[in-house]
Amino acid sequence: MKHINTVLHGLLQHISRVDFDKAVERHNGDHGVRKLSCWTQFVSLLYAQLANRQSLRDLTLAFNSQSNFHYHLGVKAVKRSTLAKANESRPVAIYQELFYAMLEKVRGSAASDAKEIVRLIDSTTVCLNQ
Numbered sequence: 001m002k003h004i005n006t007v008l009h010g011l012l013q014h015i016s017r018v019d020f021d022k023a024v025e026r027h028n029g030d031h032g033v034r035k036l037s038c039w040t041q042f043v044s045l046l047y048a049q050l051a052n053r054q055s056l057r058d059l060t061l062a063f064n065s066q067s068n069f070h071y072h073l074g075v076k077a078v079k080r081s082t083l084a085k086a087n088e089s090r091p092v093a094i095y096q097e098l099f100y101a102m103l104e105k106v107r108g109s110a111a112s113d114a115k116e117i118v119r120l121i122d123s124t125t126v127c128l129n130q
Contacts, residue, residue: 006069008047017074019101020094027091036082038094040075044083056080 020039024030029038044063053059060080067077 005072006066008043008050009069009073011046011050012043012073014105015098015102020098023094023097023101027093027097029090029094033086035076036078036086037075038086038090040078041083041086041090042095042098043073043075044078045087056084059083 017039020042024038044059047053047063048059051062053062057080060078060083064077070076
């Protein structure tokens with residue numbers, strides 16, 4: 001059977017796994033971890049955001065139902081209690097560092113395409129007499 005990459009896989013290709021692993025190592029994110037790596041935690045939370053999952057139970061049921069794609073993403077199945085504990089105890093600095101690295105990527109590409117910069121203006125109306 002031919003493998004077809006998912007949209008999530010396409011999004012993850014823009015994230016440097018090497019840089020992510022270095023950030024995890026710098027902040028001891030996977031220190032003492034037996035089952036749920038920081039990468040699996042990140043991918044599952046990204047999936048939850050994109051799929052509009054409402055709770056950890058909802059996330060784990062939906063994420064684990066797609067287990068045939070886990071190998072290609074480099075992740076494993078997620079348990080709700082393990083994910084809850086990881087969300088509570090893992091250093092936020094790992095994901096903050098990832099955010100700033102991706103922001104620099106975007107800024108770098110925007111600076112090189114200076115002619116193509118689009119400015120957005122919020123035109124939301126606010127009702128004053130409610």
